[in-house]
Amino acid sequence: MTGDPRASSEEDKKTSKWGAAARIFVQIIYAALSATIVIAVVRIVREGGGALATVDLVKLYDQHGPAAIGIPVAGISALLLVSLARALDGPMSLDVFGIKSEGASATCIVWAILFLVIGLSFRALW
Structure with missing residues (x-):
């Protein structure tokens, strides 16, 4: 390498298989966390919805x-x-x-x- 940041090869642009696996793992975690939050909000509204009428x-x-x-x-x-x-x-x-x-x-x-x-x-x- 000459040290020029514009000079890059095809090998530099490819992501490693561990990087791709980590990215997929993080996406799965975010999706699971989002689904859990939605389910929790729905359960809270269903179970505590009657209490709001008395306020x-x-x-x-x-x-x-x-x-x-x-x-x-x-x-x-x-x-x-x-x-x-x-x-x-x-x-x-x-x-x-x-x-x-x-x-x-x-x-x-x-x-x-x-x-x-x-x-x-x-x-x-x-």
Whole structure:
């Protein structure tokens, strides 16, 4: 080999029989896991479906409104704000209390901070 990444032979393009077997094994595992999840959801809905009829949704939302409504709204709001900031300004970098982060990690930290602030403000106002 000359070290040129563009120069490759037919032998390099072929996958080994162990690689193909591993890929097939992983696909079988994923299919079995997906089927198990579907069967579990169906069983849970069949066995616990009668319990949902006894729940008073108005009372539930009145007592647990911040958790039932506020948390999803806080997550979506934080996502929209972070997405808007990334779209307008580009990649983020963050330096808080000596912790430096750039790129995706800064975006995740900013999202978590926004989520907590918005969620706590919903809780304070509820």
